[in-house]
Amino acid sequence: MSNRQEQPLLNDWFQNHGITEVECLVSDLTGILKGKIMPAGKYLNGGRPRLPDSIFIQTVTGGYPDDEDIRFWNPAERDMELVPDANAVYLVPWAEDPTAQIIHDCFYLTGEPVELAPRYVLKRVLELYAARGWTPVIAPEVEFYLVKTNTDSDYPLEPPIGRTGRQESSRQSFSIDAVNEFDPLFEEMYDYCEAMNLDLDTLIHEEGAGQMEVNFQHGDPLCLADQVVMFKRTLRETALRHGMYATFMAKPMANEPGSSMHIHQSLLDAKDGHNVFADADGRPSKLFHHFLGGLQRYLPSVMPLLAPNVNSYRRLMRTETSGSAPINVEWGMDNRTVGLRVPVSPPEATRVENRLAGADANPYLVMAASLACGYLGLMGRLEPRPPMVGSAWSGGNKLPDDIGPALDLLHDCQPLADILGERFIHSYLAVKRAEHRAYFQVISSWEREHLLLRV
Numbered sequence: 376m377s378n379r380q381e382q383p384l385l386n387d388w389f390q391n392h393g394i395t396e397v398e399c400l401v402s403d404l405t406g407i408l409k410g411k412i413m414p415a416g417k418y419l420n421g422g423r424p425r426l427p428d429s430i431f432i433q434t435v436t437g438g439y440p441d442d443e444d445i446r447f448w449n450p451a452e453r454d455m456e457l458v459p460d461a462n463a464v465y466l467v468p469w470a471e472d473p474t475a476q477i478i479h480d481c482f483y484l485t486g487e488p489v490e491l492a493p494r495y496v497l498k499r500v501l502e503l504y505a506a507r508g509w510t511p512v513i514a515p516e517v518e519f520y521l522v523k524t525n526t527d528s529d530y531p532l533e534p535p536i537g538r539t540g541r542q543e544s545s546r547q548s549f550s551i552d553a554v555n556e557f558d559p560l561f562e563e564m565y566d567y568c569e570a571m572n573l574d575l576d577t578l579i580h581e582e583g584a585g586q587m588e589v590n591f592q593h594g595d596p597l598c599l600a601d602q603v604v605m606f607k608r609t610l611r612e613t614a615l616r617h618g619m620y621a622t623f624m625a626k627p628m629a630n631e632p633g634s635s636m637h638i639h640q641s642l643l644d645a646k647d648g649h650n651v652f653a654d655a656d657g658r659p660s661k662l663f664h665h666f667l668g669g670l671q672r673y674l675p676s677v678m679p680l681l682a683p684n685v686n687s688y689r690r691l692m693r694t695e696t697s698g699s700a701p702i703n704v705e706w707g708m709d710n711r712t713v714g715l716r717v718p719v720s721p722p723e724a725t726r727v728e729n730r731l732a733g734a735d736a737n738p739y740l741v742m743a744a745s746l747a748c749g750y751l752g753l754m755g756r757l758e759p760r761p762p763m764v765g766s767a768w769s770g771g772n773k774l775p776d777d778i779g780p781a782l783d784l785l786h787d788c789q790p791l792a793d794i795l796g797e798r799f800i801h802s803y804l805a806v807k808r809a810e811h812r813a814y815f816q817v818i819s820s821w822e823r824e825h826l827l828l829r830v
């Protein structure tokens with residue numbers, strides 16, 4: 376069954392698959408799936424689970440920010456009703472009893488949507504585009520590492536053991552055999568993804584030891600953000616079944632490159648479906664340049680959504696092991712040293728690849744943030760700087776180099792708050808600042824190593 380089904384088909388779909396249980400899912404700010412499990416019968420009879428809106432002000436460690444700002448923006452823990460999106464209904468292919476997993480939208484009992492929900496933040500940006508007669512198209516690429524299981528957080532992660540019984544010890548970019556080391560795992564991953572109608576395009580080996588990348592077929596941003604969320608869950612589960620972990624941390628190992636979530640973006644005319652990023656003569660259009668101008672102007676301010684953790688900025692630091700992680704918001708044709716790569720393509724596929732986001736980011740928020748920056752460029756008719764020809768590495772880091780300064784930039788950018796939602800931005804800032812404080816309370820091995828007997 377296609378994921379683009381209509382609500383009345385839900386009953387039929389449940390019946391065809393003999394569904395007995397439903398997992399009602401909502402992505403929190405981090406991308407962690409929160410929700411409730413229900414018997415299918417109750418669900419089909421109209422039973423709708425409720426959750427408090429505080430799931431959207433929860434930190435990754437399960438705490439809540441404790442400051443004035445958050446109390447102002449979230450004065451009560453209000454109940455929300457979870458409403459299924461009939462286009463986001465998937466099987467749980469690994470479940471013993473036939474189980475559905477359904478992505479839900481959140482509404483207050485008074486009927487208004489909950490502005491704090493990442494999926495809603497993306498929806499409101501898409502509505503702005505729809506009001507102008509434009510349909511954004513996105514193709515995400517997600518990198519990840521397979522690693523040995525690791526149950527003691529004090530120990531660094533290690534590459535897993537493949538079919539040969541060995542660990543990778545050198546760069547194996549694009550090697551088919553290095554992917555096949557994990558054949559049984561990937562066979563199962565493909566089976567699961569097929570059962571869930573996740574539209575994977577390609578799988579490749581990336582630069583790092585045990586690092587892979589999957590590309591998704593381009594399409595509707597909301598549908599693709601749902602798919603990335605479901606893919607992450609599916610892969611983590613598959614890896615566990617094969618005695619490994621799959622991790623989407625942005626920089627899981629100090630001596631290996633980080634993992635990104637690149638997103639290719641184009642814009643269609645909603646009426647006739649033509650790509651408005653190309654002119655009639657096939658050349659990149661004025662709109663394309665304004666979109667790029669918006670990305671250049673506003674991406675530094677939206678970094679906390681693309682690089683949401685302390686760990687995310689370790690990926691973006693230029694070192695011998697940083698690989699091709701970008702450190703700037705320059706653009707260029709067919710150039711992987713810039714943050715905004717414009718691939719050589721036929722006019723109908725004219726697009727920009729935003730290479731800034733880490734694999735650790737929430738896909739709803741990455742797409743919302745990037746499209747919001749482009750939208751501001753379109754509205755303000757911003758012009759980009761001239762394209763970068765050749766290497767952009769030497770220009771220095773043009774992006775915030777840590778989550779703290781990144782949060783300050785987001786705080787100071789009113790145009791982004793107007794688009795993404797004032798209440799969302801303030802809650803997000805409070806949650807991220809609380810996480811940053813919690814991180815600072817941990818004394819690291821570096822401090823014990825270098826400061827213990829020297830200062």
Ligand SMILES: NC(=O)CC[C@H](N)C(=O)O
Nearest residue numbers: 632633634635699700701
């Ligand atoms: N294929 C690539 O471009 C590698 C990207 C790199 N791993 C990053 O983190 O950005």
